[in-house]
Structures are given as C-alpha cells and as structure tokens.
Amino acid sequence: MDIVKNSFTDDEELKILQDLIAIHSVNDHEMEVALYLQKLLKKHDISAKILRFSETRGDLIAEIGSGKPVLGLSGHMDVVAAGDLSQWKTDPFTLTNIDGKLYGRGTTDMKSGLTAMVIALISIHDHHLLKHGTLRLMASFGEEIGEQGSQLLKNKGYMRDVDALLIGEPTGYQIAIAHKGSMDVRFTSHGIEAHSSRPQNGYNAINPLMKLLIEANRFFNHSSKTNSQLGKLTFSTTIFNGGDQVNSIPALAQAEANIRTIPEFNNAEVEKNLKEMIAKQNKAGAKVDLDVYMSEPSIETNGQSKFIKLAQKIGAEFVGKAIPTFALNPVTDASNLIIDKGPDFPLAIFGPGNDTPHQVNEYVDQEMYLKFIDIYIALFTAYLNN
Ligand SMILES: [Zn+2]
Known part of the structure; x- marks a missing residue:
C-alpha cells in the first residue's frame, strides 16, 4: 500500500471533527457547518459555493480538478436531536474520546464521514494528486427530515454530469449499493x-x-x-x-x-x-x-461497476479483510441524487460509523474515522486518475 499524502495530522483531523460536532445542526443551522467548511476550504485555496435555502440552511458545493470523469461526494450536515440527555454518558455536542471511541451527536451519522471527505478533498488538492477528472463535494442540509437539501442539489443540476457517487453515510467496512x-x-x-x-x-x-x-x-x-x-x-x-x-x-x-x-x-x-x-x-x-x-423512492444498483470494485479492493488493502456489498435499511440522499440513473450507476454508500446513529451515546471509532480519510484519498485518486 502506498503511503497516503495527507495535509493534516491526526490531531488536526480530530479538531475539525470536534468543531463540527460542537455545531448544533439539529435539522437546522446547517449554514454554520457550511460556513465552517467554506472557511476551511478557503485556507487551502479551494472556493466553495453555498446554495442558500434560508437564513440558516443551505447546501455547500466545492470542486477540484476539471473534466471527466466526475466523482460526486455526498454527505449531510444535519444531525438528529440529542434525545434524553440524562442517558448520555458525555455531552452530545462535545467530542469526547473514551477508550478510542469518539462520542457525540453526529459522530457516526455523519459528521465523521463528511469531515473525512472534506479532508480527503483538501489533501488531494494540496498535493496535486489529480491528473484529470473532477471531485465534487455536495454537502446537504435537511437529510434527516424531508431531504430538501439533496433535492435542491439535484434540481440545480449538480448531479447531471456525475459518473460515480460516494455517500459517506455510516456503513463501516462494507459498501451499501441499495436501500428501500x-x-x-x-x-x-x-x-x-x-x-x-x-x-x-x-x-x-x-x-x-x-x-x-x-x-x-x-x-x-x-x-x-x-x-x-x-x-x-x-x-x-x-x-x-x-x-x-x-x-x-x-x-x-x-x-x-x-x-x-x-x-x-x-x-x-x-x-x-x-x-x-x-x-x-x-x-x-x-x-x-x-x-x-x-x-x-428506493434505490437499487447492481454493484458491478469499476468504482465499486475499486472501492472494495482499496478498502480491503487498508482494512486487511474483504469489503462486502449490502443493502442498507434507512433512506439516504441517494433517493434524490440518483433518481434518474439506472441500476448500472456506480453508487457506493461507504463511510465511517456503526449502528449507533439516532441513539444516545452515538460514537465512531477513532481509528475507523482516521482510516477512512486515507481510504478516501486513495480511492478518489485511483478512480479519477485511472
Ligand atoms: Zn445519515
């Protein structure tokens, strides 16, 4: 396995996640997440556009590279409510590491996946790793209720030229290619x-x-x-x-x-x-x-694309075991984003996390979060440079 070129140290990667967890983007206030990411991207000379939906809500789009193929990256910026605070062992909006587990609302669903995608995008840009092709980040608002953010992205044409889509929803080391x-x-x-x-x-x-x-x-x-x-x-x-x-x-x-x-x-x-x-x-x-x-609508792809095979291969190299495909239970932004693409469309729902979303004491394994950044950098560059 190649040494992955990354612009951030582990501590910096944890700090960014900590900052995002601290933003109470509970089905609103995604604008704060978008503005934070816009500023972070700007520091690395990547301009990001915000599609405003209201004062406090909007989507963020950032792109590097040019031409074909286009790899879309999708992640939502909202989280569900914290629920019964007395049942949490930590403050849900303070990222807290206990024995290698990072606790907080949105750690699994899906601020770790979103952060990993953003860090991968920045690192690829900083190290000039793209020979050709376009990497397009589409961060959405309102995924947890109504999916209006992804609807807006679709309606504004951001999916039109996308050749493959990765959604960083929490699957752990397996790739979802379908959901109800x-x-x-x-x-x-x-x-x-x-x-x-x-x-x-x-x-x-x-x-x-x-x-x-x-x-x-x-x-x-x-x-x-x-x-x-x-x-x-x-x-x-x-x-x-x-x-x-x-x-x-x-x-x-x-x-x-x-x-x-x-x-x-x-x-x-x-x-x-x-x-x-x-x-x-x-x-x-x-x-x-x-x-x-x-x-x-439900989403069903056949998982036979080059992109899925590549994700399985690269994932397995990093993780040391096979990466299977499967069907996910909950709905994702894919329902809107790939509504008019056929079953051959390369869709990978593949991101850090586990089965604690929407629960108290939601967490992500620190090691998995950090590893996904490297997997993403390797996967995005391998797909686009191929
Ligand atoms: Zn989610």
Missing part, C-alpha cells in the same frame, strides 16, 4: 359529532379509519412482491388519534403510517392502492382524505 424507499402518509377521517346515547345522529370518524388501517396492514404486509437485495415492503401504522370525550361520537380521527418501499412495489403503486382503499370507505359513507407528505 420511504413514505410518510397521514389519513384524516371526518365524522359528525353526536351524543353517544344517540349514535345514529352522528357519524363515527374512528370506524372507517380502523377498517382502512386493518385492510392496509393486511394488504401491504402480506404482499408476495419481494426484492432480492431489499426484501419486502413494510407498512407500519405509527400514530393514531381520535375522539376526545368518552360519551361523544368522534367527529375527527387521524392516523399516520410509514411505508418502506421496494422497486417491485414502489411509492406510486402504494399511493394508488391507498387511494383505492380510501375510495371504498368513502363510497360507504366515510370522509377520509390522504396526505402523502414525504415520499422518497
């Missing part, structure tokens, strides 16, 4: 209030909603459609509210569900099926409406 889609839907059932001694004078909003949910549960969760990498679609009712007085027929009931979709049973089909089930209830006298307020 996700939909959040709300059902609102309108009834007519009446005293429960005379229910015939009203219309119970809960009843059709219950029937609908039972039917949806049975229909979606017993479908025979399956995907070889992702398995089956899942439908989960996650919120149910209705009525406010024990002796009143309720005029309003609401339920929400989250559906995890697969290419064989996609978001559009789910919506169509839900509308049919609702129409059936409404024909029988109910008044239920549907609001699909979040819909991200």
